[in-house]
Amino acid sequence: MFIVEDVTFRYQSVVALNNVSLEIEEGRRIALLGANGSGKSTLLRMLDGLCFPDSGIVSFRNEILDESHFEHDDFALDFRRRVGLVFQNPDVQLFNPTVFDEVAFGPLQMRWSKQEIRERVAATLDTLEITHLKDRPPHRLSGGEKKRVAIASVLVLDPEVLLLDEPTAALDPRSQSQIIDLLIGWGDGKKTVITATHDLGLVEDIADDCFLLQSGKLIAHGAPAGILGDEALLRSSNLIHEHRHAHPALGFHTHPHSHRT
């Protein structure tokens, strides 16, 4: 479905992706793992056609994703309907006056009929159990509610691929669990979901395959059990560290520790 070949991308002098190659098959659930600044978000944006490689190729269903393709309305709108990105910061994604308008934004861009838009928006709000928020302005939502609205604003288009950037970041445990349940159940588990995260506790629930990035380079690929079981690899990529704490009976001891956002 997605093929990334020898991709390099720089933000001015900083190399965000360095010669990255990977392939993502349809219907797979993928986790992009890596510490902050490893290039996960940049790769997601590239897969969503929001930025383009300095060198190398990114393609979706054998169509190369470059600026010239996105100049054509037909290609751009078709791609935007098929591939949806949920940003890490929901405030970035909630720019409309109300939740209903927010969820309706995508369908309006697709020029769907007003009747269809109303029906699809109502159904999506219902699925995410946020119908009661539909008239609320975004600044009057909690963090968890904002995230659900941001996800609804993408799911309303019923995309084939869902890209998620740190979907549980800065959420309380209950909101995290709700979001994870939603992602596991979405599309009956048959759609492609690509999640960028450094929350190792999520990975086995949301992924069949993992790609591990470090300083813009792809350093490992494999099943969650293999990646999560390689302590040296996780430590070298800054996803776990030595944690020292006190036990009442044993005194101080250290053990490898990963962070749940």
Add this chain to the structure above:
Amino acid sequence: MSQIHLGKSRSFVGRTIWNLSRGMNFAALAEDSARAGGLLQSVDPRIKVVGTLAVIVAVALTHSLVAIAGAFLVATILAALSRISPFQLARWVWMPVFLFTGCIALPAIFLTPGDPFRAGWPITEQGLRTAGFLLMRSETAVSLSTLLVLTTRWAHILKALRVLRLPVVFVVILGMTYRYLFVMLEIALDMFESRESRTVGVLEGPDKRRLATATVGVLLSKSYHLSTDVHLAMQSRGFRGEVYILDDFEFRRADGAWLFLFFAAATAVVWAGR
């Protein structure tokens, strides 16, 4: 949730942010008031926008102080029927407008040429009349505008502006500006509070100015990055430069009656001062 509370600070930046946060809290109150069940809350927002504008124009045009006072009285009654207490209006509108417009109108009482109000008084009848017009027009116009804001959700006001043939792009930019004011204000408040928590003693003037400048610079930089990300988020959901909005208003018979009443009131106000 953005219910912002901040102690009143004596520094310039602190005062500015405190005032902004008060404005944001007012916006939250306005949203709650617009959701409350009341007389004007049930009227089509388009009718309210057009009707309010018509009465404000009539108040500006009329030469009858009694007619303006009548419009003011009607606005107060409508507010009460829309569950907005006169005390709230007095605190939010009447007193600030009285003080602000009063300062502007005060010299007119003494400087406008004409007959003395009482023998030996430095106040002229014409001056009093001019000041009265200025004050009453301002009070009535601001009361009507506030009534519109307090009985209509912001999102509906924005969409209703389309009735006045404002371009969609203007309406959308206005909505986004309002939306991101809250985001930037929260960032500013966080920055301000974190700096306050790390500041010991009183800062000298140059230090205060340097900090204020640095805060403005950081906010500008953050707003630039935020705007870039917002644009990407819009693109990601299919935005191609054309703006579309979903207009879901429904015109009912009662709205027709309200439209008639608004225009009848506006005509009466102008006619009374002919």
